Amino acid sequence: EIVLTQSPATLSLSPGERATLSCRASQTISNYLAWYQQKPGQAPRLLIFDASTRATGIPARFSGSGSRTDFTLTISSLEPEDFAIYYCQHRSNWPLTFGGGTKVEIK
Amino acid sequence: QVQLVQSGAEVKKPGASVKVSCKTSGYTFTRYYLHWVRQAPGQGLDWMGIINPSGGSTNYAQSFQGRVTMTRDTSTSTVYMELSSLKSEDTGVYYCARGNSLVLTPMLAPEYFHHWGQGTLVTVSS
Numbered sequence: 001e002i003v004l005t006q007s008p009a010t011l012s013l014s015p016g017e018r019a020t021l022s023c024r025a026s027q028t029i030s031n032y033l034a035w036y037q038q039k040p041g042q043a044p045r046l047l048i049f050d051a052s053t054r055a056t057g058i059p060a061r062f063s064g065s066g067s068r069t070d071f072t073l074t075i076s077s078l079e080p081e082d083f084a085i086y087y088c089q090h091r092s093n094w095p096l097t098f099g100g101g102t103k104v105e106i107k
Numbered sequence: 108q109v110q111l112v113q114s115g116a117e118v119k120k121p122g123a124s125v126k127v128s129c130k131t132s133g134y135t136f137t138r139y140y141l142h143w144v145r146q147a148p149g150q151g152l153d154w155m156g157i158i159n160p161s162g163g164s165t166n167y168a169q170s171f172q173g174r175v176t177m178t179r180d181t182s183t184s185t186v187y188m189e190l191s192s193l194k195s196e197d198t199g200v201y202y203c204a205r206g207n208s209l210v211l212t213p214m215l216a217p218e219y220f221h222h223w224g225q226g227t228l229v230t231v232s233s
Contacts, residue, residue, distance in 0.1 A: 036152075043202055043224065043225060044202075049219045056221075089154075094166060094217060095169065096142075098151055098152040098153070
């Protein structure tokens with residue numbers, strides 16, 4: 001099973017600041033990684049897939065990068081609605097797994 | 108537009124079973140795989156398994172193997188997830204989710220989750 005480790009667990013930032021979230025895979029997964037955003041009481045929303053492709057309707061301030069084992073989600077300038085929990089997920093093989101999440105909170 | 112509408116909240120006693128439904132619309136039901144994902148209170152996301160709505164084949168995560176059954180009804184474009192021998196640790200929100208990989212063969216495809224249901228809260232308590 002591929003283990004995805006996200007860091008940091010919590011990121012405290014102010015609106016307008018840049019957020020950089022990390023996801024590390026326990027073995028190489030090529031570019032088979034997605035990022036999701038989840039707000040309280042809501043289902044997750046797909047932001048990025050295949051490491052760097054934005055999903056439909058996702059603003060350009062969200063970008064993804066990385067390959068093999070190290071991946072990054074960057075939010076270039078935080079908007080008030082971006083404070084949420086972010087998860088990574090791989091599709092390299094079975095079972096599909098998620099990272100433990102990074103909470104982006106208002107400083 | 109793609110819609111996944113799940114059944115309502117459930118309260119069950121330990122040892123019982125629960126069956127959650129996910130009614131789909133806005134696309135051809137048999138052309139896309141469907142998954143179930145669990146989220147325990149205050150915790151992360153756990154993939155439970157996948158079903159091919161066309162042929163009915165499934166693949167379950169090891170941690171749920173033997174207790175979970177995923178089925179589908181093509182006449183109503185609905186998938187079901189039944190979890191048996193419930194424990195308090197099974198309390199959580201259960202989501203159905205759909206990817207964008209077309210069902211082209213009987214093989215099941217690992218994928219991302221582009222569309223999600225609203226979630227169903229299952230509470231297991233004596």
